[in-house]
Every structure is written in C-alpha cells, then in structure tokens.
Amino acid sequence: MALALSPLDTVAAAQTSSPSRLAYHGTLDNGLEIVVIPDRRAPVVTHMVWYKVGAADEPLGKSGIAHFLEHLMFKGTDKIPAGEYSKIVARLGGQDNAFTAQDITAYFQRVAKDKLPRVMEMEADRMANLKLAENDVLTERKVILEERRSRVDNDPSSLLQEQMMASLYTAHPYHTPVIGWETEMKGLTREDAIAHYKKFYAPNNAILVVTGDVEPEQVVELAKETYGKIPANSAVGATRKRPVEPEPVAEKRVLLRDGRVGKASLERYYTAPSFSTATGREAEALQLLARIVGASNTSRLYNKLVREEKKASAASAWYSGLALDNGRFGFYAVAAGDNKLEDIEASIDGVIDDVIRNGVTDEELARAKTSEIANLVYSSDSQQSLAHTYGWSLATGRTVDDVEARADRLKEVKREDVQAVAAKYLKRKRSVTGYLIPEASQVAKVDPRPASAGGTLH
C-alpha cells in the first residue's frame, strides 16, 4: 500500500480565479488509483469508479459489448441477487447509474455520506464477482436494442452523426458507435460480456473518484478494506493499443435525406488533438478558438450567419478534447427559412478562412479566456461535475496536475497559438461534412451523384 497524499487547500481555491489543488491522489498496492475531492457543503457524497475501457477497445465484430456489459453489471453477484443492485442503492436513499463512451466506462452512486461504506462494498463486489444468468442476458439484449431505437434510429440527426463518425475515421475504432451496430448487437452473447469483463475489469484498470463530504484518509481506509482485497490482473494495462488513424487525405461528405427531418441542418467534424495527445498549448488554443468562432451569441459564426446574413437560425462551433486518442472540432448550423446548406457551408468556410488568414483579436481572446476560466469556477460548485472532470481526465491519460493547471494553461495561450491551430487543423481534408435534408429536392444541388439514405459519398 503506497499512497501519496498531496496537500489540500480547498478554501484558498475560492479566493483565486480558478480552482486549483483540490484533490488528493494516490494508488493502492493493487493498482487502483484514488482521487478524493472534499466538499463539505452538503452531507452527501458522489462515488464513482472509472474503468479505462470503452467502446473503442472492443474486439472486431462485437460492437456495443462495452455498453452491454455496463447494463449487465447491474444484474448481480453471489452476495447481491439478480436485479437487486439499484434497489439496494435506492433503499439507502441513493441514486445510481452508469455510462459508457469510446474511452471509458463509469459507474456512480450518490448517497448520504454515512452510506459511502456500503456502496463501496457493493461496487468492489461487482468489480470481481459478477454473475450472469443466460436469461437475464437475453432480456437485457432486447433492452439495449430498444435503447438504440430510442437514441439513434428514431432520430435522423443521431443517424447522421453516427454516419459522420463512421466516415471521419478510416482505421481508428472511434468510427464505431458506442451503442453498437444493430446487426452486431443482436449477436452479442453472455460469453462476449464475460470475456470483456475478465479482460478489463480489475483494480489496476480503474480509478476511484469520491467527491463530497468526506476525509481523504477515510476514503483510503474504506478502499483498502473493499477494492484493496481484489488482486491486480496482470493481463490488463498494455492492452490499450488501438489502430492508428492514418493522416487524412480526402474530405468526406455524408448526406441523409429523411422524411422525418423537420429542418435542414449541417454539421462538420474535424479530427484534432485531444487534451491527451496535444503538444504544447494546442488543446487550450482549440478550446478558445471554438469559443471565439462559435460558442455563443457574440461569436463570429453567430454574428455572420445569424445576425448579418440571416442564412441560419442557429450556428455554433465546439471542441471536444476529452479523449484518449483524437479529439474533434465541430460546426453546426440550422438553415433559416429556405436557405441552402451549400450557402451556409460557404459562410462557415469564410469564417474559418478569415481566422486562418488574419487571426483573432486581443479583445476576442481575452473574452474567451474569461468565459472558459469562469466556467471552471462555476463547475466547481457541483461535486458531480468535479467527479466527472477528474475521472474522465485521468481515465484518458491526464494527471491531477493537468486538471488543476487548466486555468493557468488557458491564460498562457496567445493569439498566434489560436491562429496556428486553426491553420493546422481546420483543413477540409481532415473533415467530414454532413447534410441533413428534409426534402429530396435539395439533394441534386448538393451533389450530382445519386445518394441513398444514410449513405456516405467519398
């Protein structure tokens, strides 16, 4: 047992413009990382376990298995009867759930602080002792298929996004949806789930994050008594080598024509570095670029497309950097009236070209920094969002120091940095552009080639 405790200084953080040095961080002998962020304002704790495995780690042909196992983790162990897990948490007056993404799978409970030992015991139990009955697996497979219908198949904009991701990545597994392809989901078995569980669920592939009304020493003691008794799995750890995405050479375009679309809209994604893969201040520069270009009603995109040209009723840009491998930079716009998506796209390209050629102003950069740094302070108000930030960051290869240096790193970004990342990453050949089209009549103008619904053209 080797646990290094870092000095704690929660109150001082409130006096500065950014929350820093909030978290205790350490590692148990079996490899379990522990992060504790005390917040004593309410007698409540948020307890999360983050596994460093997600949909992008699935075997070929088994898409959706990471998410399917997440569902099955609620079935039971020798100590907890099938289907009782969430009921027990509810009886403790707590709330629980879980989620899966490309890089992570996470489980959480929110409970009164005196219930923390019990939920830690239960979470540790299912880290090592999951039991699955064939019948439960088959019933739950129907549930994830319904979940897919709700989230994707019933919603054309989700279908478009799924197709855009599939098109954006040539080799990297981010091209597969987290929920899975329906054809593969239908074939997922109990054995697939158990194989995934045995391969990835172990203390040395997990991060425990506890925020709320707790002492770090108390969490460490409880963790030793529960998770500490589970042996490390030596097979885990070196397994996160994913296919490397080749340098992009051709821009991609995706069209989805669907009678269920109420309004024409377009999206564009670029591959860009994530906070984990970026060098220097590139990730922070991309974050500020997104804000300047399109994160608010004062942004360049909104001013041009919505206020001046009146081509769009909504227009925005975003940067998504919480990833183990590639991050993404994106644009989104909804057509105003009967305006054409090609015209909107041309305006977006105009905004991008302007930044690449002329950069951003000091005033824009200062305003963007103010907003991003203030958002760090606002999000420190919530123990749940703190737990998310630390858990997600550490599970995708960043450190506690990285998380706590975010405000300082943002402050260091210069105008040239923002211009440089725009020039380097907002290249059409790194992108996929998706059109969501309500009527067939627009299609011929978009692309002369015949398009089938949901098909990719490139």
Next chain:
Amino acid sequence: MQIQNVVSKKGIEAWLVEDHSRPILSLQFAFKGGSTQDPDGKSGVATFVSGMLDEGAGDLDSQGFQRRLEELAAKMSFSANYDNFSGSFQTLTQNREEAVKLLRAALTDPHFDAEDANRIREQLLANLRLEEKDPDKISSIEWYKLAFGSHPYGRSSNGTVDSIQAITPDDLKAYRKRIFARDNLKVAVVGDIDAKQLGELLDTVFGDLPEKGDLKLVPEVTLANVARQRVVAMPNPQSVVQFGFQGLKRKDPDFIPAFILNYVVGGGGFSSKLMQEVREKRGLAYGVYTYLYPLDHAGIFAGGVATENKSVAQSLDLIRAELERVSKEGLTDAELRQAKDYLIGSYALRFDTSGKIAAQLLAIQLDGLGADYIERRNGEIDAVTVDDVKRVAKRLLEPKNLIVTVVGEPEGVKEVGL
C-alpha cells in the same frame, strides 16, 4: 442549511442561503403567470419574451449586451412554462455589482427591437419545425390537446408556426408590463452574499418594477373521465407513447401519499413496478416512467414508454394491468417502507449545489409551502400509512380513463374516443 428571509427596503422578499465557500452567486426568480397568460391566437408570447430579454436592454444593443455578459462571465437565462415565467442568474462575486445591472436592465428596460425580434422569431420557428417531426414532442403536444382541449393548458408554451408569426414587439412589451410585477415575484438566492448586500441587490434588480401585476384569470380544469387514444403515424421503428389521467394539485391533502404512490408505480427508476414489468422482466423498452405534474389549475398523473412498433399493444396492456392492480391492492408494507427509505434518504441530494438549492427554494415558494417545509418534508412522508396510499391509489389510478397518444407505426393499436 439556514434559510434567511430577506426583505429589502422597497419590500421585495427573498429566501437566502449564505455560502461563502465559492465566489459565486446563484439567483433564481419567477413571476407567476407563464404561457397561460398568452393572448388568444398568440400562444408562445411568454416563450418569445424569454428569448428577448438579453437581446438588447438599457443602453446596450443586442451584441453589446451579450458581449458585456461575457466580459463579466455572468450567466442569465429565462424560460416560460404554463404557470410561471422564470429566470436564472449566476455571477462571480468580483463582478457582481456590474452583472446585476445587466439583469436589472433585462427585466426593466428590454428593447424588443423589431430586427432582433425577427431573428429570435426565426429561431423559434426553426425549433417548431424540428418539433413537428420529433416523436416525443408530437406525442406530448397531442396529449395536452386531448387532455385539455381549448383550455390554455391544451396549447404548447412554444406556440405554433402561425401564432409565432403573428406576434409583434408590442405583444412582447404588453406581456412584460402585465406579468413582471412585485406582487407576482418569488426570489431565491444562494451563495457568496450576506443579507444586507442582498437587500440592496433586490432593490436594484426588482425595485422599479410595478407593484401589481395584471394577470387574467385561468379557469380550473379537470381531465375528462373517458378513455381517449390517438395514433399519429410516423415511419419510426419505435413508437413513442404518452399516457396519463387526472392527478392532484400540490395543495391537495392527498399529495404526499400520491407522491409516494407515483414513486412505486413508475417514478423510481429501476425499482418501479412498471420498470420491472416492461423492462426488467421482458426487455420491451429502455425506459418506462410516470410522474405527477401539479399545475396551478389542474393535476396530472402521466407517464411514457417507447418501444418497437410490434410491442406497443403489449406494453400498454402491461401498464394498464399494473395500474389496475395497484388501484385495487395498494402497496404492501415493504413497498411503502422502501419508497419512504428512498424518498427520505435522497432528499439531501437535491441540495448539493448552489443552483440546485436555489431551484428548490424557489419551487417551495411557488408552491406556497413555507420555509419550514424543508424541515417538515421528510416527516410528512414518514407519516403516510398503507391505508393512505390505498385510498389515494383508488382515487387516482383509473386505467379505463387513460388518455394515450402514440407516435409511430404501432401494430394493433386503434384510436379510441376521438
């Protein structure tokens, strides 16, 4: 947690929870009178106003206002539901004084310029076009139409394409004049401020609003005791279903037992009876849920499920059968105990961020429950008996009166009573 009742020099009242651990202030407020106050033929006025307050106010035009908000890192947002027009405001302590001036301007001197109004109108229309094809939204809009007909609750707070096109800046100004008044206002504040500073803040922001609002009377309404089922055809693999019937208003003496009943039937996530029947035992849906929606002038007990088209009839049968069973049998001692354990134990989870605390305090004021409600609430739940729940189950759960809307291509589901 200590709630202070702060009354400003000009007589504006607010509930305050001081918390100096973060340099943040959260302020939430509401004026009674939401979209039920929209004029006939102009549904969506309240929502339209909510989109316009930060589009130019005081001596700043739309862009200037937004830019100033960003420079101060302050956040403000407004929304309207059936009964209330609400606002939410957050600022850092260091910028509080300046940020508060912006909020004051938004409430007392918004411009409602025609050009800005047309831009926001375009956004509202785009949202309506999206809603027209969104199965969840269609299902909900159709349900309220079936349940409430020509009553203001029968129309959507977001308006219609026609009504949004008919609204003029004068309509927006008229709404603000009638609704934004001090006798109409509830305020909750959490964060880095003391009572004296808050008193001054309240007068700055709200002090110049008129004393009395001018709300038109909204009639009380009960849901018809007759089954209705509407099917809206849409080429989706999964049908979206909404169902519901007469519920309770918040002031009803049976509300707390009904609240427990709802938790057990469909309000309790994985633990609920409907979730067990529909999802856990049979895998028919990702989710099925119920909720109580106590409006000012009506009570609703409603729920929803989404399932592939061939399973809609079976799911609805299971839901009806379960409602019927609970209506006859009520709950067991163990079920009641488990519900109480959750509802009592989890109450603290609603008070762990400034924004959540402010939202709770505001809701309690809007419901007229008194500041001591937070202390009373768990005791009121604990006092409910099996007989109370049984009586309320019999009173409320009338599956034969269910009003149902289905959007999709459900197999073997017919329209009823239309």
